[in-house]
Amino acid sequence: MMKTILVAEDEPFLRETIQLGLEEHQVHVIVVSNGDDAVAEIQKSPPDLLLLDLLMPKRDGYSVLAFLRQNSFNFPVIILSNLSDELDQSKCIELGAKDYLVKSDMDEDELWPNIQKYLL
Amino acid sequence: MSTPPLPKRIAVSSVIKKTAERLMSPLSFPLLPTLEFSKERLELILRGIADGITLQAPDGTLIYANEPAALVTGYASAEELLHEPVENIMGKFEIFDEHGKSLPMQNMPSRLALMGNPSEQLLQFRIRATGEERWSLLKSTPVKDAQGQVEYVINIFHDLTERKRNEENALFLSDATSILSSSLDYTTTLVSLARLVVPKFADWCVVHIVDNKGIAQNVAVEHVNPQKVKWARDLDKKYPHSPDEHSGVYGVFKSGVPELYTDISDDMVKMSAQNDEHLAILRELGMRSVMIVPMVANGKVLGTISFIAAESNKNYRTEDLKFAENLGGRAALAIENARLYREAQFEIEERIRVEKEVRHLNEVLEQKVEQRTHALQISQKQDRASLQRFKNVIAQLPMGALVLDEKNYIIEVNQNFCDFFKLSDTPHALVGRHYFEFLDSLQSVVQQPAEYTETFHAIFQNRQLVLNQEILLRDGRILFRDYVPIMDDQTFLGQIFLYRDVTRDKRIDAAKSEFMSLASHQLRTPLTTIRWALGRLQKAENFLQDSHRNMLSAARNATVVMADTINAMLTVSRVEAGHILPKSMKVNVATLIEDIHEESAAICEEKHLNFLLSVEGDPVIETDGQLLKEIISNLIRNSIQYTKENGSIRVNLVRASHHLEIQVIDTGVGIPAHQQERIFQKFFRADNAILRQPDGTGLGLYLAFIMAKLLHSSVSFVSEEGEGTTFSVTLPFILPASV
Numbered sequence: 103m104m105k106t107i108l109v110a111e112d113e114p115f116l117r118e119t120i121q122l123g124l125e126e127h128q129v130h131v132i133v134v135s136n137g138d139d140a141v142a143e144i145q146k147s148p149p150d151l152l153l154l155d156l157l158m159p160k161r162d163g164y165s166v167l168a169f170l171r172q173n174s175f176n177f178p179v180i181i182l183s184n185l186s187d188e189l190d191q192s193k194c195i196e197l198g199a200k201d202y203l204v205k206s207d208m209d210e211d212e213l214w215p216n217i218q219k220y221l222l
Numbered sequence: 223m224s225t226p227p228l229p230k231r232i233a234v235s236s237v238i239k240k241t242a243e244r245l246m247s248p249l250s251f252p253l254l255p256t257l258e259f260s261k262e263r264l265e266l267i268l269r270g271i272a273d274g275i276t277l278q279a280p281d282g283t284l285i286y287a288n289e290p291a292a293l294v295t296g297y298a299s300a301e302e303l304l305h306e307p308v309e310n311i312m313g314k315f316e317i318f319d320e321h322g323k324s325l326p327m328q329n330m331p332s333r334l335a336l337m338g339n340p341s342e343q344l345l346q347f348r349i350r351a352t353g354e355e356r357w358s359l360l361k362s363t364p365v366k367d368a369q370g371q372v373e374y375v376i377n378i379f380h381d382l383t384e385r386k387r388n389e390e391n392a393l394f395l396s397d398a399t400s401i402l403s404s405s406l407d408y409t410t411t412l413v414s415l416a417r418l419v420v421p422k423f424a425d426w427c428v429v430h431i432v433d434n435k436g437i438a439q440n441v442a443v444e445h446v447n448p449q450k451v452k453w454a455r456d457l458d459k460k461y462p463h464s465p466d467e468h469s470g471v472y473g474v475f476k477s478g479v480p481e482l483y484t485d486i487s488d489d490m491v492k493m494s495a496q497n498d499e500h501l502a503i504l505r506e507l508g509m510r511s512v513m514i515v516p517m518v519a520n521g522k523v524l525g526t527i528s529f530i531a532a533e534s535n536k537n538y539r540t541e542d543l544k545f546a547e548n549l550g551g552r553a554a555l556a557i558e559n560a561r562l563y564r565e566a567q568f569e570i571e572e573r574i575r576v577e578k579e580v581r582h583l584n585e586v587l588e589q590k591v592e593q594r595t596h597a598l599q600i601s602q603k604q605d606r607a608s609l610q611r612f613k614n615v616i617a618q619l620p621m622g623a624l625v626l627d628e629k630n631y632i633i634e635v636n637q638n639f640c641d642f643f644k645l646s647d648t649p650h651a652l653v654g655r656h657y658f659e660f661l662d663s664l665q666s667v668v669q670q671p672a673e674y675t676e677t678f679h680a681i682f683q684n685r686q687l688v689l690n691q692e693i694l695l696r697d698g699r700i701l702f703r704d705y706v707p708i709m710d711d712q713t714f715l716g717q718i719f720l721y722r723d724v725t726r727d728k729r730i731d732a733a734k735s736e737f738m739s740l741a742s743h744q745l746r747t748p749l750t751t752i753r754w755a756l757g758r759l760q761k762a763e764n765f766l767q768d769s770h771r772n773m774l775s776a777a778r779n780a781t782v783v784m785a786d787t788i789n790a791m792l793t794v795s796r797v798e799a800g801h802i803l804p805k806s807m808k809v810n811v812a813t814l815i816e817d818i819h820e821e822s823a824a825i826c827e828e829k830h831l832n833f834l835l836s837v838e839g840d841p842v843i844e845t846d847g848q849l850l851k852e853i854i855s856n857l858i859r860n861s862i863q864y865t866k867e868n869g870s871i872r873v874n875l876v877r878a879s880h881h882l883e884i885q886v887i888d889t890g891v892g893i894p895a896h897q898q899e900r901i902f903q904k905f906f907r908a909d910n911a912i913l914r915q916p917d918g919t920g921l922g923l924y925l926a927f928i929m930a931k932l933l934h935s936s937v938s939f940v941s942e943e944g945e946g947t948t949f950s951v952t953l954p955f956i957l958p959a960s961v
Contacts (some may be wrong), residue, residue: 138643206746
């Protein structure tokens with residue numbers, strides 16, 4: 103059974119690139135461009151992993167994390183953001199994120215090795 | 223000289239009878255007229271009278287004289303006197319009146335009586351032959367016959383010599399006494415005394431005082447002839463008295479017994495002369511009679527007075543000696559008094575001197591006390607001034623200030639403090655109170671009262687400097703508190719709490735941080751697009767020419783450097799803003815280095831670098847592991863970047879007694895000597911580094927440097943261009959609380 107990865111990313115080029123990259127590894131990738139859509143998608147059908155941007159229109163990543171916690175969703179969430187503050191990182195870990203990746207510090211093809219371990 | 227004819231016997235008898243009657247009449251002899259006096263009996267009576275009595279005939283011839291009359295006039299017997307012609311008798315005397323004036327013969331009482339007038343006068347006779355002086359009251363009474371003719375004259379000589387001499391001596395002694403007591407300088411006194419003695423009692427007077435060595439000192443010499451004073455002095459100088467003498471000055475001094483030489487013969491002079499010259503002088507001085515008397519006071523002989531008669535032909539007698547002794551005694555008393563006076567004077571002077579000294583000391587003391595008092599006043603003034611300054615400083619500090627003494631009582635507090643903690647008391651009213659009294663008030667204002675109280679207790683327990691403790695107030699304000707213990711050497715004197723309102727600074731800081739954070743985010747987002755896009759393009763390289771492939775590679779590498787730079791800048795800004803506060807944790811440094819080694823393995827392999835580790839033991843210290851890792855990683859990254867292929871990088875962990883040293887040794891390009899001092903500057907890159915690696919951030923070593931500071935450690939290096947560099951991080955070896 104193919105794993106489903108939900109990608110919440112507002113920047114279109116990145117969103118497309120992530121999708122292309124991940125799909126090379128035999129996973130089902132669903133992309134949304136904001137927090138609201140992410141929550142709607144999750145409510146419709148929770149993914150096996152959520153790759154979550156923090157700064158997005160409508161509903162930001164923190165809010166999505168808070169929603170997941172409130173509604174006891176326990177699929178792994180990996181933050182993929184260009185915020186690198188320690189405060190942001192610790193806040194996300196506190197809200198239940200499994201990992202925190204800074205986009206600009208990595209190449210697109212480094213993404214898969216970093217999330218593969220969380221796909222049980 | 224012919225013998226005067228004796229009066230007829232009967233006549234004489236009747237004369238005597240009449241004389242007797244005259245003599246007796248004052249005695250009221252009622253029976254006398256009836257008495258039958260024989261001539262013998264009358265003569266017996268007259269002879270028994272002590273006064274000298276002579277009878278003179280109208281022609282002046284002596285017709286009777288009794289023995290006392292002979293004595294008074296210097297004759298051996300009445301018989302001798304009676305046989306002497308009157309003119310001879312008178313020639314033997316010089317006669318003076320009671321005032322010492324020469325008395326003319328016609329004024330003599332006997333002459334006046336011969337003229338019919340009874341007369342009496344005090345007379346002084348100086349017997350020319352002997353120089354002896356006698357005083358008599360001569361009472362001459364004419365006895366007249368029925369016709370009023372002078373039949374004869376009765377002269378009665380009442381000898382007053384003794385009395386007169388006593389009077390004179392008494393007068394003299396009185397003068398002497400007044401002289402002796404006139405001066406307390408006894409030398410002056412004795413000179414005056416000698417002057418008084420000469421010429422009345424001596425022609426020559428010498429006073430000797432025996433000093434404490436037993437030597438007789440000539441202190442006064444007086445001579446009737448002023449020219450001979452010098453002679454007399456020379457005599458004493460040239461031929462001084464010998465202390466061995468048993469007589470003379472030393473004899474008298476030793477025995478205390480006066481000596482009297484009534485009549486000094488030429489033989490005696492010869493005997494006492496030491497040589498011809500001496501004899502000549504002695505003869506010239508012509509000593510005739512000498513008295514030497516001691517000056518005795520309190521049984522002690524102080525010296526001698528020598529009375530010498532020469533020109534006057536005087537012969538000293540026992541009565542003169544007595545007088546001289548008396549004078550010697552008085553002189554001794556005067557000397558003694560002078561001595562006592564001198565002692566008293568000395569004592570007085572000494573006392574005056576001492577008093578003066580005491581007074582001086584008192585003055586000095588008073589002056590010192592005054593100076594001290596003044597100094598004290600000044601210092602009190604200064605104390606007051608400095609206290610006032612201190613109060614002013616505290617009052618005007620643009621922050622809350624609380625000054626406690628060593629027992630936590632308030633010494634000083636300012637209005638800002640009261641405002642921060644909403645205290646209703648004035649600062650002045652709080653002074654002297656214990657901080658505990660208003661701790662409740664403080665607690666009611668802070669957000670976390672229990673924690674706040676806890677920090678107080680910790681501070682009072684440790685009494686160590688604490689800076690920048692954050693206190694959140696209920697009203698949202700943020701205070702920073704500094705605690706400063708005031709030490710004088712090792713003595714704890716008190717403590718100062720300073721509270722700064724940092725609410726605004728915090729807000730600004732937060733705004734800055736947010737800006738940096740957002741700014742970096744906004745830079746990173748397009749950067750990510752570029753980087754990933756380039757990555758995608760590289761994957762499609764089959765469609766590209768070689769030159770295009772290289773361009774893509776360079777562009778992609780630039781995005782990596784740019785990402786690194788953004789990260790480094792963010793870190794720098796956080797460190798510089800003080801946002802990175804070192805945490806304290808147990809860190810196994812060996813493990814930490816091994817982790818970095820592992821993380822760097824891939825890139826080292828890729829660059830064909832030999833990365834070696836040399837770790838001594840398993841040291842665990844108390845530090846911030848994350849920061850330490852960041853520091854070491856930066857150094858290693860630096861080494862990897864600037865070491866050529868096939869070079870080596872070695873990390874040593876060296877444990878010393880008080881510190882740990884982590885060495886990162888590479889065989890890289892090294893740092894040019896002239897640029898070594900700038901190597902830790904922000905954005906600095908050495909020339910050879912730029913040449914080798916154009917894309918460096920210039921922030922790696924700077925970050926290592928400022929982060930090491932946060933850990934109270936230091937980074938140093940040794941480098942040679944072209945050979946390599948050794949960076950060393952020295953960490954204080956702080957053992958964790960529980961190992």
